[in-house]
Amino acid sequence: MNEFLPRADAHVVSPRRKQPTPRRHFEWRVVDIASDMSRSDAHGLLTEHAEYGQWELARSVIYTGGARRVWLRRRVMRLQRTDAA
Template identity: 60%
Template sequence: MARAQKASMRDSFYEFRTVTIPADVRRSDARQLLTAEAEYGRWELARTVLYEGGARKVVLRRRAMRVASTLGAIG
């Protein structure tokens, strides 16, 4: 049980994005898309599902940025 709680706490510091890639998209094009997301959006691969028809569902994650509000300081 403690492991499950630690895993859920660890995941709470990430934001997730799901990308669905149709079956007619070439593998090299999908790789290029995911590489661009990783490089410019700082996303990393969390999970990949390959469906029977050839479509792919890719879950990307990146660290959520914790920003303190400065609106209270404006006066």
């Protein structure tokens, strides 16, 4: 009966927010880097995201097998039209 309840040591993440935020200041991208990718290739990949996409590194995690997960963020630009259209 309790087979679908999470364990006490498990971390449960809810994908929905309780109240929607009126404005988001950042947009996020999660990049998973495989364990067989070299460090220099991963560096080049993240450099391209930073240079051409204006992404910045927010957080990174290295897992036991050597795989990496990187969170990138960039500021959302809110532009208003200035013409009469």
